[in-house]
Amino acid sequence: MCNPRKVMIHLARSIEEAWRRCVEQTATATGTVRELARITAHIALDAEMGDLALSMLERVLAGEVEGFTAWTRDSLGHYRRDLDTVTLIYNPDTHQLAVEARLTELVSTAARAAAEASGFTVGEVAAEAIGCYYDDGWGGRTEANATTEATTEAEAKLAAALEALHREQNAAAFTQAEAEAQAQAEAAAAEALAATQAEVRTALRTRLQLTLANAQEQVRDLMNRAVGEAYRQALLQLVLDNGGRVLMDETTGAVMNLELELY
Numbered sequence: 001m002c003n004p005r006k007v008m009i010h011l012a013r014s015i016e017e018a019w020r021r022c023v024e025q026t027a028t029a030t031g032t033v034r035e036l037a038r039i040t041a042h043i044a045l046d047a048e049m050g051d052l053a054l055s056m057l058e059r060v061l062a063g064e065v066e067g068f069t070a071w072t073r074d075s076l077g078h079y080r081r082d083l084d085t086v087t088l089i090y091n092p093d094t095h096q097l098a099v100e101a102r103l104t105e106l107v108s109t110a111a112r113a114a115a116e117a118s119g120f121t122v123g124e125v126a127a128e129a130i131g132c133y134y135d136d137g138w139g140g141r142t143e144a145n146a147t148t149e150a151t152t153e154a155e156a157k158l159a160a161a162l163e164a165l166h167r168e169q170n171a172a173a174f175t176q177a178e179a180e181a182q183a184q185a186e187a188a189a190a191e192a193l194a195a196t197q198a199e200v201r202t203a204l205r206t207r208l209q210l211t212l213a214n215a216q217e218q219v220r221d222l223m224n225r226a227v228g229e230a231y232r233q234a235l236l237q238l239v240l241d242n243g244g245r246v247l248m249d250e251t252t253g254a255v256m257n258l259e260l261e262l263y
Contacts, residue, residue: 004132007143009150011158012126019166020118023177027185029193030108033200037208039099040141043223045230046095052237057230058092081222088214088222099219103204103209109192113184117177119170127157 045053061079063070069088071079079090089098131146131153167174239245 002127004134004141005143007131007146007150007153008128008256009147010128012124013158013162014124015162015165016122018118018120020116020168021174021177022114023054023117023174023181023183024112024114025178025181025237026112027182028110029106029189030106031197032104032106032194033062033197033204034102034104034203035204035208037068037205038213039212040119041099043095043097043227045099045227053230053234054092054095056176057090057235059135059233060226061090062218064068068229071091071148075121079123079225081219083215083222085211088219097213097223101215103208103211105200105204107193107196107200109189110197111185111192113179113181113188115169115180115184117173119166119173121166121169123169125161126163127154129153129157129160153185156188181186192212 043057045057058066058079059065061071061081062073071081071088074081077092079092081088086099086101089100090096091098110137129150131148131150131258133146166227
């Protein structure tokens with residue numbers, strides 16, 4: 001092996017030609033799909049015990065009764081309690097309990113479109129490349145291989161130079177074609193996004209209905225306990241306000257035992 005030798009390939013071309021190119025553009029469209037499912041029930045405690053029971057229910061939800069976690073209260077004055085998959089919302093003005101489930105999903109689509117650009121180019125382009133080899137062909141670096149590699153590189157550079165000349169002399173044609181292709185790609189991406197969002201929305205609604213169904217028992221147990229405590233607090237208040245006595249007041253799990261004496 002000795003010092004490497006070099007072979008230089010120089011290519012030049014004079015052109016005067018009409019040409020056409022297919023210009024491609026890609027566009028993406030992204031959107032968010034949000035779905036809400038809700039079940040609303042009226043809590044009619046006032047029909048049985050008057051407004052006192054409803055007032056006691058608010059105390060329970062506000063965490064003013066021992067053993068009950070306070071619900072948060074929003075700017076509208078509604079009491080809110082987040083469970084694992086659903087949110088309970090009690091409106092003290094309408095005495096309605098809403099159970100909500102929400103799902104949000106980000107959707108993205110992509111599309112490709114093409115438009116034709118054409119023009120006429122006149123000029124000269126040139127390119128060169130250098131290849132290295134060894135007289136003894138060490139490492140496969142023979143003169144023939146070096147010449148082949150340099151020729152391939154020079155041809156690629158010449159093609160790139162020709163394309164650059166086309167674009168330089170016909171910039172408006174390329175700009176227009178790219179704009180047309182981009183507009184078509186964006187329209188196709190938006191159409192695909194709308195179709196995908198519709199599919200996702202249907203799937204989300206199905207999932208939300210299943211979520212509400214699965215949460216029914218948990219919601220029922222939570223509200224039964226809160227309503228039961230509201231009744232208990234209302235009864236105790238009524239007895240005491242009317243001069244009665246509470247002889248026994250025991251709670252075991254979901255069972256309440258009261259023994260009251262009224263006069």
